Amino acid sequence: MLILGWIFLIAGICCWVNVIYCLVQLFRAKLVLEMPLVQKSKNFSVTHKGGYSIWQEGPLFKLAPMAFIHPKIVNLDSQEEVKLTSSLGRPHKNSFTRGSNLMFYCELEVGNYNLTIVEGSSLNQLEKQISQKVIDHLPINKVLDQQYNLQIKQSLSKKQRLIMLICIFAGLFLFMKGLFTLLQLSLGIRMEGAI
Incomplete structure (x- = not known):
């Protein structure tokens, strides 16, 4: 469970890094x-x-x-x-x-x-x-x-804009799942949203 929590957390952060990269491309075109x-x-x-x-x-x-x-x-x-x-x-x-x-x-x-x-x-x-x-x-x-x-x-292509939109929501979901799982395992408190 601990490894899965870290994987979700890191995957969520990677999605957000992609979103930030796309936004930089959009505004510094x-x-x-x-x-x-x-x-x-x-x-x-x-x-x-x-x-x-x-x-x-x-x-x-x-x-x-x-x-x-x-x-x-x-x-x-x-x-x-x-x-x-x-x-x-x-x-x-x-x-x-x-x-x-x-x-x-x-x-x-x-x-x-x-x-x-x-x-x-x-x-x-x-x-x-x-x-x-x-x-x-x-x-x-x-x-x-x-x-x-x-x-x-x-600017961004249609495909890049779609991937950016998906990464916003997927990044939020994965980050929160990973964070709640890690908090639950480290604090021993049952948390809604944990794996």
């Missing part, structure tokens, strides 16, 4: 393209197949244009539109005056692409309702679009 919102369209090339993310970067505590714009990526070689997957939880990365908001994920092949900004919201229905309530009750000013940029960065 290589910048592929930066485009001011006023530019509306820009071509770029992808040299490595994989996962990419679209970030909106701009001043903090202002009404972000993502409520009014939607990015569109077209593969110039095949003339196909790239499917964008909305970010779950919309992670943020902030400095003292500016912040970045993860909007979308996409999978890109090696090739040439065009990023275009089109009218329409990048928010889902729940986010629209919440943002409208915030706008109605707080004096948040909208700033000029030239203060905002769209960034495309190398």
